Amino acid sequence: MTKRIVILGGGTGGTLSANRLRRVLSTDEAEVTVVDQDNEHVYQPGLLFVPFGLAHLEDIVRLRQRQLHQGITYVCSAVDHVDLDAAEVHLENSSTLTYDVLVIATGAILVPEETEGLTGPGWMEKVFTFYSPEGAAVLEAALATFDGGRIVVNVVDMPIKCPVAPLEFCFLADWYFTERGIRDRVQLTYVTPLDGAFTKPVASKRLGGMLAEKGIELVTEFNTGSVDGAAGTLTSYDGRVVAFDLAVVVPLHSGAAYVGRSPGLGDELNFVPTDEHTLQSKVRPNVFVIGDAANVPTSKAGSVTHFEGEALVENIGRYLAGEALDASFDGHTNCFIESGFGKALLIDFNYDTEPLPGRYPSGVGLPLLKESHLNHLGKLMFQWLYWHSLLPGRDIPGVSSQMPIHGKKQELSRS
Amino acid sequence: MPSATYARRTVTVNDEGFFEEPDQWTEEMAPEIARTAGIDELSEQHWRIIKFMRAEYAEKGTGPTVRVLGKTSGVSIKELYELFPKGPAKTAAKIAGIPKPRGCI
Numbered sequence: 016m017t018k019r020i021v022i023l024g025g026g027t028g029g030t031l032s033a034n035r036l037r038r039v040l041s042t043d044e045a046e047v048t049v050v051d052q053d054n055e056h057v058y059q060p061g062l063l064f065v066p067f068g069l070a071h072l073e074d075i076v077r078l079r080q081r082q083l084h085q086g087i088t089y090v091c092s093a094v095d096h097v098d099l100d101a102a103e104v105h106l107e108n109s110s111t112l113t114y115d116v117l118v119i120a121t122g123a124i125l126v127p128e129e130t131e132g133l134t135g136p137g138w139m140e141k142v143f144t145f146y147s148p149e150g151a152a153v154l155e156a157a158l159a160t161f162d163g164g165r166i167v168v169n170v171v172d173m174p175i176k177c178p179v180a181p182l183e184f185c186f187l188a189d190w191y192f193t194e195r196g197i198r199d200r201v202q203l204t205y206v207t208p209l210d211g212a213f214t215k216p217v218a219s220k221r222l223g224g225m226l227a228e229k230g231i232e233l234v235t236e237f238n239t240g241s242v243d244g245a246a247g248t249l250t251s252y253d254g255r256v257v258a259f260d261l262a263v264v265v266p267l268h269s270g271a272a273y274v275g276r277s278p279g280l281g282d283e284l285n286f287v288p289t290d291e292h293t294l295q296s297k298v299r300p301n302v303f304v305i306g307d308a309a310n311v312p313t314s315k316a317g318s319v320t321h322f323e324g325e326a327l328v329e330n331i332g333r334y335l336a337g338e339a340l341d342a343s344f345d346g347h348t349n350c351f352i353e354s355g356f357g358k359a360l361l362i363d364f365n366y367d368t369e370p371l372p373g374r375y376p377s378g379v380g381l382p383l384l385k386e387s388h389l390n391h392l393g394k395l396m397f398q399w400l401y402w403h404s405l406l407p408g409r410d411i412p413g414v415s416s417q418m419p420i421h422g423k424k425q426e427l428s429r430s
Numbered sequence: 431m432p433s434a435t436y437a438r439r440t441v442t443v444n445d446e447g448f449f450e451e452p453d454q455w456t457e458e459m460a461p462e463i464a465r466t467a468g469i470d471e472l473s474e475q476h477w478r479i480i481k482f483m484r485a486e487y488a489e490k491g492t493g494p495t496v497r498v499l500g501k502t503s504g505v506s507i508k509e510l511y512e513l514f515p516k517g518p519a520k521t522a523a524k525i526a527g528i529p530k531p532r533g534c535i
């Protein structure tokens with residue numbers, strides 16, 4: 016009998032898993048349906064470049080439905096809630112979808128209103144974010160007329176999508192104001208809740224060193240309690256104050272709101288409890304999770320979502336066939352870190368191995384944890400690969416889902 | 431692995447003083463650990479959080495972050511900072527004898 020696979024979310028993870036599933040399962044074996052609330056697919060890594068005029072929104076948005084291959088049904092409606100016991104999805108347009116397998120791919124949302132004062136006076140005038148398309152566009156205009164003062168880049172708390180993006184923003188701001196010839200009149204400060212520039216020790220040291228070289232001040236262990244746009248201050252829960260003329264804030268993230276409205280589906284932050292290796296949810300065996308919506312202990316990144324695709328699709332096939340799930344995701348993450356002046360770094364890590372220097376994917380590949388022009392080209396290339404390899408659900412030649420180990424300098428690893 | 435002695439018993443801790451084996455912890459140890467973390471007296475509210483941390487660890491295998499604590503413990507983040515000024519999630523985990531919260535990546 017034909018099985019019904021329903022995928023909630025048609026972003027990175029929903030699109031690539033639908034296309035992969037459609038390729039391995041015939042239309043007799045399974046119907047594949049994708050649900051999303053709108054029809055605009057944003058290439059989110061491009062948002063980093065918008066405030067600096069290096070990309071424009073129209074270049075990074077495409078029609079969602081166009082990214083889905085033939086034989087996939089697309090439903091444009093917001094999800095209202097999921098009824099796990101009845102195996103039903105209730106949509107805001109009042110229709111109901113039943114499923115044999117449900118894939119949660121609704122990503123993460125921004126919840127700026129959870130931070131006191133953040134969306135109050137000054138929001139989008141003096142206090143900005145580049146994490147949403149609207150925010151990135153407004154920030155572009157604000158930066159263009161900024162001619163001196165203190166810019167503070169603040170991460171309110173983890174988890175956030177692409178945890179290196181705010182650091183990249185700092186590096187690009189250093190480049191941007193240097194290009195405009197006013198770098199000496201702009202003070203740049205990076206304010207983070209972490210105890211260093213990044214979460215993992217070797218990379219944190221390297222990135223912290225780069226901030227210092229570029230004259231960007233680093234404030235650590237700052238848990239933002241409130242933002243006062245009118246006064247131009249961030250205040251931490253332990254009473255420290257950082258003043259700004261312009262703030263770029265990465266707001267708190269949560270899972271999609273409907274997760275909270277679906278009894279038994281999400282955790283306290285509306286992310287879905289998920290087995291970190293099989294990608295089967297811990298809430299029901301017929302519910303799988305991909306991308307930012309999962310609570311697995313790795314970065315919320317498009318590269319992670321891509322690497323998860325292979326294990327997810329394999330395991331859904333096995334589940335439908337009544338077999339044991341044996342495909343295993345290792346937490347592989349691969350990020351280019353744009354560092355300004357036409358250069359970038361590359362980091363590569365998984366659940367067990369932190370980012371190390373060396374080369375990727377082997378001894379003759381791209382330099383790891385080191386600035387190079389080649390990595391910058393890699394970052395630009397990622398956009399092409401996103402539309403043409405990632406979303407269609409193809410493997411990228413030479414880049415496997417499992418993290419490669421040769422080419423890496425292991426002795427620098429701590430444990 | 432370093433060790434520490436609380437309530438006359440030796441326990442295994444990591445470089446930063448977090449317990450490696452939560453089973454080695456007993457309630458008598460908490461006031462001593464708290465003093466090393468700059469908290470002289472454990473109030474009822476402190477205990478409420480300490481017990482909450484242990485229950486969360488037992489259930490999920492890692493202690494909650496401050497944000498999750500604020501949402502689930504019944505004590506607001508502001509009050510949590512008043513109770514544990516040097517950072518509620520870390521300090522409470524240390525006093526509760528559970529490993530350093532994994533946090534997020």
Ligand SMILES: Cc1cc2nc3c(=O)[nH]c(=O)nc-3n(C[C@H](O)[C@H](O)[C@H](O)COP(=O)(O)OP(=O)(O)OC[C@H]3O[C@@H](n4cnc5c(N)ncnc54)[C@H](O)[C@@H]3O)c2cc1C
Pocket residue numbers: 023024025026027028029050051052053058059060061062063092093094095120121122123145146147176177180271272273305306307308315316317318319320349350351
């Ligand atoms: C500024 C920025 C820079 C980034 N840079 C990088 C980078 O350099 N490299 C990298 O690998 N990753 C990067 N990322 C992260 C990457 O974009 C995400 O990790 C990735 O898109 C996650 O895919 P996903 O499918 O989980 O979620 P998404 O692609 O966000 O898709 C979620 C989808 O669910 C839909 N949805 C949500 N709620 C509902 C509902 N109730 N009903 C119906 N539909 C719903 C949304 O409309 C959306 O289309 C960046 C992200 C940002 C914001």
